[in-house]
Amino acid sequence: AQSVSQHNHHVILSEAASLELGCNYSYGGTVNLFWYVQYPGQHLQLLLKYFSGDPLVKGIKGFEAEFIKSKFSFNLRKPSVQWSDTAEYFCAVFSRGGSYIPTFGRGTSLIVHP
Amino acid sequence: EAGVAQSPRYKIIEKRQSVAFWCNPISGHATLYWYQQILGQGPKLLIQFQNNGVVDDSQLPKDRFSAERLKGVDSTLKIQPAKLEDSAVYLCASGTGLADTQYFGPGTRLTVL
Numbered sequence: 001a002q003s004v005s006q007h008n009h010h011v012i013l014s015e016a017a018s019l020e021l022g023c024n025y026s027y028g029g030t031v032n033l034f035w036y037v038q039y040p041g042q043h044l045q046l047l048l049k050y051f052s053g054d055p056l057v058k059g060i061k062g063f064e065a066e067f068i069k070s071k072f073s074f075n076l077r078k079p080s081v082q083w084s085d086t087a088e089y090f091c092a093v094f095s096r097g098g099s100y101i102p103t104f105g106r107g108t109s110l111i112v113h114p
Numbered sequence: 115e116a117g118v119a120q121s122p123r124y125k126i127i128e129k130r131q132s133v134a135f136w137c138n139p140i141s142g143h144a145t146l147y148w149y150q151q152i153l154g155q156g157p158k159l160l161i162q163f164q165n166n167g168v169v170d171d172s173q174l175p176k177d178r179f180s181a182e183r184l185k186g187v188d189s190t191l192k193i194q195p196a197k198l199e200d201s202a203v204y205l206c207a208s209g210t211g212l213a214d215t216q217y218f219g220p221g222t223r224l225t226v227l
Contacts, residue, residue, distance in 0.1 A: 004156075034215070036216075036218075043220055044157075044205070046217075090156055092156075094212075094214075095213075099169075099172075100212040100213045101159060101170050102147070103159070104149075104156035104157045105156050106155050106156045107155070
């Protein structure tokens with residue numbers, strides 16, 4: 001069974017600091033990769049996704065992620081965080097071909113101090 | 115466009131009781147997912163539908179959980195009987211195709227006493 005690991009469970013930063021959240025997955029086949037965000041009191045929503053092509057993908061609000069196939073990783077980055085980025089961030093993987101089962105990581109809680 | 119609707123938003127029941135959750139996906143979305151999210155964990159897939167057919171239900175505890183998607187539109191998830199460990203947020207999501215973006219509803223927070 002595939003698994004998704006998010007190693008940073010809680011991250012606390014000051015505004016303008018740089019952010020990198022790790023995501024590693026175990027599935028060896030072709031995958032679709034996602035980062036979802038849940039702002040306080042809101043629904044889970046898509047931040048960015050990677051299906052194929054350029055491994056560096058850009059999402060909303062200045063976020064980007066890099067797919068490194070050899071490392072089974074899809075890390076999320078933002079050069080300068082804002083207080084409004086305070087949220088829960090989830091990495092998700094869909095295996096393509098076969099079962100198409102989506103698997104989520106346990107999430108990273110990000111708190112940005114103004 | 116209207117988002118994914120779920121009801122109720124909150125439910126408190128005692129163990130061994132039954133409970134049902136309802137989900138109305140975004141119009142035209144073929145895929146529908148039910149997740150269980152326990153506090154401090156990520157969403158765990160329970161069942162995935164493509165139109166009114168089941169794509170995967172390998173993680174659904176079938177001795178107590180059941181789900182259906184009649185006519186390929188809205189869906190219900192039922193727990194009968196509930197256990198204490200079923201306390202969680204139950205999320206519904208929909209999408210246009212397999213392995214693509216999911217659009218989530220607000221969830222139903224279930225507390226089993």
